[in-house]
Amino acid sequence: MPFVSVRQVADADFPSRWGHFRILGFEGLVTNPEPCNDDQPAPASRTESAVALVMGDIHAAPPIIRIHSQCLTGDVFHSLRCDCRQQLELALGLISEAGTGILLYEQQEGRGIGLMAKLRAYELQDQGRDTIEANLELGYKADCRLYELPAAILKLLGLDAVRLITNNPEKVEALELAGIKVIERISAEVPSEPTNERYLETKREKMGHLVS
Ligand SMILES: Nc1nc2c(ncn2[C@@H]2O[C@H](COP(=O)(O)OP(=O)(O)OP(=O)(O)O)[C@@H](O)[C@H]2O)c(=O)[nH]1
């Protein structure tokens, strides 16, 4: 089983379009990580970092949380191959409306396979594979993400119950397994685009995401 130890390395002021946050930096050491690719043995340990945007008093009641997995193409370049950017904006909007909450941004690009592998997966998708088939053809698991680091960060922040913005049942399960109660799942469903319909269909049909 992987084990994560985490430490906070920064806490700074963070004004944004969605209001005023603190920006917190965390570094985690993951020991015994599981291998993600058949051809590449996992190292004995690896470091992972994550950023938390924290708004308001997160201890008054179980806060709204989004665990957002890095997507350079969507989050930064507004790609319409996926729905990541829209989900990021939805989450920041909900936190802003509530006046409190946490956006945890974890650097598991491409569901943990890394940016270059994700781009190679895009090439295969252009030839007809879906997101899962493309990952498998490259030797990767369908989804390599583990949520030990976000769970450890939430605990370090003194939280044991949250309201989680997600459509992904694995995120809910991972937090519950780590001892954090998900008292409410808030839908992260966003309108589809013609260019991401197949991506969303694969999430719904093959990954069990809770979307209509
Ligand atoms: N391997 C791979 N990763 C992708 C692809 N498109 C987006 N991603 C990554 O998928 C991750 C987001 O995962 P999603 O499955 O869209 O959503 P989720 O985080 O599991 O679930 P929600 O909480 O409901 O958003 C990000 O790390 C993206 O970089 C792709 O075609 N292939």
Ligand SMILES: [Zn+2]
């Ligand atoms: Zn994306």
